[in-house]
Amino acid sequence: MIKIIKRMSIVSVIAALFFMVIQVVSDLYLPNLTSNIIDKGVATGDIDYIWKIGFIMIGFSLFSIVAAVGNTYFATKESQKIGKTLRSEIFQKVSFASHNQMDKVGTASLITRTTNDVNQIQMVIQMFLRLMINAPIMLVGASIMAYRKNAELTKVFIITIPLMIILIGVIMYFAVPLFKSMQKKTDKLNLVFREGLTGVRVVRAFNRTDFEEERFAEANEDFVATAIKVNTIMAMMIPLVTLIMSGTSVLIVWNGSHLIADMQMEIGHMVAFMSYAMQILVSFMMLSMIFIFVPRGQASAARINEVLELEDDIIPAENPVSLADSKEPISLTFDHVDYRYEGAEKLALSDVDFNLKGGQTLAIIGGTGSGKTTLVNLIPRFYNVEAGAVKVNGLPVDQVNKEELIDHIGFVPQKAxxxxxxxxxxxxxxxxxxxxxxxxxxxxxxxxxxxxxxxxxxxxxxxxxxxxxxxxxxxxxxxxxxxxxxxADIFIFDDSFSALDFKTDARLRKALKENVTDEIVVIVAQRISTVVDADLILVIDEGEIVGQGTHDELKENCQTYQEIISSQLREEEIA
The missing domain is CATH 3.40.50.300 (P-loop containing nucleotide triphosphate hydrolases)
Incomplete structure (x- = not known):
């Protein structure tokens, strides 16, 4: 939370503090004026004095209103500014995040952090610039003014303030953990809701609507149960605090009446003392609200900082080279490349080695989960290789500026x-x-x-x-x-012909052959008909290249390729 608070503008903080001090001073002086009206105006029948002090009270009230508006303006402006900055930074971080980083956080959680968590931070900042400044100043000021009115009556606070502290402590003990858990349950609710929306066709196709409704209802009810529980606890605060405040008023009136009867206190002073007492207790209540919501904001801040502090594993080179400066012609080389997903024991790709020149077409074929998409994702450096090197135009991709590398690649992902x-x-x-x-x-x-x-x-x-x-x-x-x-120099089509009929597929590949003549074309496919005309075909099985060559070569000497052919073509077509 401190890291986020440091982003606040010192000008806005000073302005909010300035207006809040004016508001508090005005509010603290009003009970004193009320006391003077009663003791010096009403008691003596001095109408002119009552009018004079009344106009002064109106002036202080106007000062308080203007100051409150000024404080609210700067508090709101700063909280919204911080929210805007955080959303922009999260979006920018996600936009340039590697695939590994995205996998760590998850899409549903990112949505929650960008919306709900940022809103929590905004609320805490606004409370900080209003209540967190107001409450301590009001508490100290009202205590001093109450003591000046009558030191004897301040003994009432020996009973009421400890009661208030115990009440607030008990409520915080039960409420704060629930507030923190609500953020995680919001994540889960968003996750289930998002899966239901994005997978609605699959849900309907398998007639699992009832199951998804039950799944969402379970997550929703869990969230609602926690929300009801925490709000029920919080709802107890207002009536209990009101009870304490009413009890305080009774004690003040009871003791004050004896002091008035003994001529040790004036009526106006007792009325003012009661006002200051209410200000003291309200300040305690405001502080309690701060102590309850700040931990929730802290939890949100930690979740936001977790995203902002994700370390980019795609580290740019210290002295990047430019593809424009490369004297090599268009080429793509995998030099004995190994790759392993983070946390995995087994290599996703093992000893991938091939070389392509401009004008050539590479086709990659293999079973589901064999590593085809992983291989093409290494070309634009979506992931870092574990061993070996991927080179474009003779330059290792980890030595090239990432933005420039992407500019030289035309990429069509699996999902259209x-x-x-x-x-x-x-x-x-x-x-x-x-x-x-x-x-x-x-x-x-x-x-x-x-x-x-x-x-x-x-x-x-x-x-x-x-x-x-x-x-x-x-x-x-x-x-x-x-x-x-x-x-681009390299065009990558990651299983992007799968929804095309054979005729359209053939026409598209023919058009590519005729129009993309100097560039490298990389095609990931499942169908033999899509790869048959490629200059080089890689056959991948469980992350290893089990065969590479032309269609005719692989048909003769690669068992895996032969099995793919036999599963897709009739015997007379194979011949």
């Missing part, structure tokens, strides 16, 4: 992801200054030109979230076109 906007907006994701001619050319190569031109608005056609208003094959072709718009 489109962004809300228009088709043109999605195409410009690949190249910001792409012309219509370049976009239509990319769409033509990707076999998407026909259906896009058939849309009423063409390139301006609306794209819903995730491309939900297009079929799987259309989404894949649009994603392929987006990558092709980019002027």
């Amino acid at each position: 992801m489109l962004f809300t906007g228009t088709i043109r907006d999605n195409m410009l994701y690949g190249k910001e200054d792409a012309t219509d001619e370049e976009i239509w050319k990319a769409l033509e190569i990707a076999q998407a030109k026909d259906f896009v031109s058939g849309l009423e608005d063409g390139l301006e056609s609306h794209v819903e979230q995730g491309g939900g208003n297009f079929s799987g094959g259309q989404r894949q072709r649009l994603c392929i076109a987006r990558a092709l718009v980019k002027e």
